[in-house]
Amino acid sequence: MTNDNTFTENRNPLRLNRPVVLVGLMGAGKSTIGRRLAAEIGTRFVDSDNEIAEAAECSIPDIFEIYGEAIFRDLEKRVIIRLLGDGPMVIATGGGAFMNPDIRAEISKKGISIWLRANVEVLVERVSRRNNRPLLANGDKHAILTRLMQERDPVYGRADLVVDNNLGEHDKVVGSIVELLKQRQEI
Numbered sequence: 001m002t003n004d005n006t007f008t009e010n011r012n013p014l015r016l017n018r019p020v021v022l023v024g025l026m027g028a029g030k031s032t033i034g035r036r037l038a039a040e041i042g043t044r045f046v047d048s049d050n051e052i053a054e055a056a057e058c059s060i061p062d063i064f065e066i067y068g069e070a071i072f073r074d075l076e077k078r079v080i081i082r083l084l085g086d087g088p089m090v091i092a093t094g095g096g097a098f099m100n101p102d103i104r105a106e107i108s109k110k111g112i113s114i115w116l117r118a119n120v121e122v123l124v125e126r127v128s129r130r131n132n133r134p135l136l137a138n139g140d141k142h143a144i145l146t147r148l149m150q151e152r153d154p155v156y157g158r159a160d161l162v163v164d165n166n167l168g169e170h171d172k173v174v175g176s177i178v179e180l181l182k183q184r185q186e187i
């Protein structure tokens with residue numbers, strides 16, 4: 001057995017180097033996986049929508065209804081850019097965040113992005129559990145999510161890593177992300 005690591009080098013093998021940013025559609029599981037991933041690595045977890053709601057003292061559906069989507073997108077950009085300057089953590093972004101070129105540029109400068117991908121049936125099943133998504137409030141969820149997939153998947157595909165998160169796979173997904181991050185020497 002070789003023993004050439006100094007004590008300090010090997011003390012904290014799961015130290016994350018920079019923010020890990022989860023992107024992908026509503027219902028992809030960004031918050032669930034993000035929370036578990038952060039616990040596994042031993043780092044902080046932040047959900048950008050929660051941060052926006054806290055900063056605005058207003059729920060996401062109310063921000064959309066009272067101020068409109070453009071104001072929400074502006075808040076989203078400011079919050080995510082601020083979080084990216086706060087050091088290593090796991091960030092779950094709202095599904096539209098990665099569509100913004102400024103947010104994307106900042107993520108690629110400061111962090112590592114992971115597209116959490118799921119098939120449309122899985123997305124519909126997950127988003128149907130709660131009625132808190134303004135973009136899905138007025139219409140057929142399957143049709144809206146299918147359209148959003150067509151628009152957004154090519155952009156989500158620019159993320160550094162892609163990981164599938166279909167039903168019942170949470171532990172496996174967290175394990176694969178940890179492995180990928182180790183391979184890339186992010187932890």
Ligand code: S3P
Pocket residue numbers: 024025026027030049060093094095096097132133134135
């Ligand atoms: C949105 C996704 C939501 C939230 C807002 C808009 C989108 O977040 O940011 O309702 O444009 O896809 P989740 O992806 O966490 O549901």
